[in-house]
Amino acid sequence: MGETQLREPLDDRIAGSDGELHDDIVAALDSGEAEAVRGLAGALHVADLADLIEHLSHDQRRVLFASLGDDLDPELLSELHGPVLAEVLDLIGPRETAAALSQLDTDDAVYVLNEFDDEQQAEVLAELPADERATLQEGLSYPEDSAGRLMQPDVVAVPDFWTVGRLLEFLRNEAELPDRFFEIEIVDGERRPVGKLPLDRVLRSNADLPLGMIMEEAEHLIPVDMDQEEVAFLFQQYRLVSAAVVDREGRLAGVIMADDVADVIEEEVEEDAMLLGGVAETDIQESVWTTTRTRFAWLFVNLGTAFLASAVIGLFDAEIEKIVALAVLMPIVASMGGNAATQTLTVAVRTLATRELTSTNAKRVVLKEVLVGAINGLVFAAIVGAIGFAWFGNFDLGIVFGLAMIINMVAAALAGVLVPLTLERVGVDPAVASGVFVTTVTDVVGFFAFLGLASVILL
Known part of the structure; x- marks a missing residue:
């Protein structure tokens, strides 16, 4: 720009x-x-x-x-x-x-x-x-969302045997320079990057020094087909101002600037947030038919999972007929589990995107989330158990209510972190598909635990 x-x-x-x-x-x-x-x-x-x-x-x-x-x-x-x-x-x-x-x-x-x-x-x-x-x-x-799409092919690249003086003369006289650049790419005789040279170092160096003596060794070379999320991670991890992009033979193909990567980071964050809700960033600009069509598929999948949860309820229709309070209280169990799962899922998807959650620390993160779910489950079990007893005057109903809350909160924590981990392992974007699976788990487990415990303890 x-x-x-x-x-x-x-x-x-x-x-x-x-x-x-x-x-x-x-x-x-x-x-x-x-x-x-x-x-x-x-x-x-x-x-x-x-x-x-x-x-x-x-x-x-x-x-x-x-x-x-x-x-x-x-x-x-x-x-x-x-x-x-x-x-x-x-x-x-x-x-x-x-x-x-x-x-x-x-x-x-x-x-x-x-x-x-x-x-x-x-x-x-x-x-x-x-x-x-x-x-x-x-x-x-180049593939969409790849480094090749991000890169600027117009790049200042000179051989390492040039001196600082020759480089400065070249920069003053060359008419075909990029509009903006902050680092000089140093290449060998086959145009393979061997180093880079920040402009401030050029200006501070003696004119007779060879560039190879003052350059920084080439690191973090980016293949043209690398996904833009990988590129953004490299820039964030190593605080890069620019990075050389190389073709399949290792020759310099272009350069990616930090401002381009900033756009990618914003785009990926917005995309993940939208996909968690089954919508797209451009929904507000699309036609009614296009938006309806894209949202239909997501809602259709949710309809299927809703029938699965209803089927679980149907298994206990006799118990619900005998104790109407079960129908009153069971949505609370599922709702609390769904909210707890959403919290965990949001953290998991975000940390997967930023690589803070990896196979190295996955067990520790899963254990932590289970403990958080269990503690919250115990606290809320005491609260809802007391409310259930006070509301319906049935101590055993309060026990069932509380136990079901504990079970579903733990299940929610497990699903919120294991579902996105599993999806990423099999190559599916966790931001796209996690929500529907996690919701299904919390609904099914919540209803089954509550109604199953009620059938055993109350009847």
């Missing part, structure tokens, strides 16, 4: 107490006042303008882009997401989109193209010069 002037956040100006700027922009859009739109929206930071665009209707977006015209900042495209970005292509056309992509860093241009379908990609690529088209097609050829 290019340098931009700091401005007050859009939330303070648009979504503030009076929302005056928001109202002014919308009013100008609705009335088609191009000059007013340019004056109000054209001065916004591209990130704030992107937020604004995602709040607007299709007609308002059409007026906005028509009003901005040539004043449109190409960086805006890299700030938009999903269906909104695809809609922008229709609004400004393939030729204008291609012109904007030509001014973006390659990784940002690849990101924008990836949001389009195959037909839209072909239309935009056809408008680009052959060399730029080839570069972007190469970026698109």
Whole structure:
């Protein structure tokens, strides 16, 4: 991204107490006042303008882009997401989109193209010069969410036998340098990375020193097909500013910058949070039919597990008929277990994503969660047992209520950590599938424990 002037956040100006700027922009859009739109929206930071665009209707977006015209900042495209970005292509056309992509860093241009379908990609690529088209097609050829998609192929790479003076002369005179870089990649005769050199060290070193004497040894080289989550972990773990990306032969293919990884971390956290609820980040921008279709599958699976829990209840229908209090109290057992499991599951999925939970400490974490569940179960057993006795005047019912609470709280703790661990072991994203399995465990165990104990102790 290019340098931009700091401005007050859009939330303070648009979504503030009076929302005056928001109202002014919308009013100008609705009335088609191009000059007013340019004056109000054209001065916004591209990130704030992107937020604004995602709040607007299709007609308002059409007026906005028509009003901005040539004043449109190409960086805006890299700030938009999903269906909104695809809609922008229709609004400004393939030729204008291609012109904007030509001014973006390659990784940002690849990101924008990836949001389009195959037909839209072909239309935009056809408008680009052959060399730029080839570069972007190469970026698109890498697996989605891989290092190859994140990397910037334009990189400053020089041999280790150069001196500091020669490097400085090269940097002053070379016209095809990246817009931003913080480290120089040092390569051998076959363009394999052998080290890197921070710019501050270059500026502090004598001009006659060979680069090989002052460079840092090449570490944390990233294969082009490494998953972006792995890349983000390396940057977090080793506090990297940038990292070289290598192809299958070990040759330098590009470089990934820390700001690109920051976007990945935010994206992965949001994605996991959304997937735990069976929704997507772009749901608010999708059509009614698309959102309904994507949520249906998740709800259908939950329907199946709900019938499983109901089947467990059906096994004890005679007991429920005899003691109505069982029907009153059993949802409490399942609900408490579900909430406890959600707490454990949230921690487990997060620590798996950040690699704080691994096979090395899994047993200790499982034991800890079981102890937490047992302690909470005992405390709440005393509370609900007393409530059950006071409510229905039946001491044995209070005992059943309390014991079932202990059993389900322990089961919830176990399921909350073991389910995501197991799913990750078999190659399934824990954020996607854990919730439905954990809910099933707490419902089935909660109902079975409560009704089973009631049938033994009360009847």
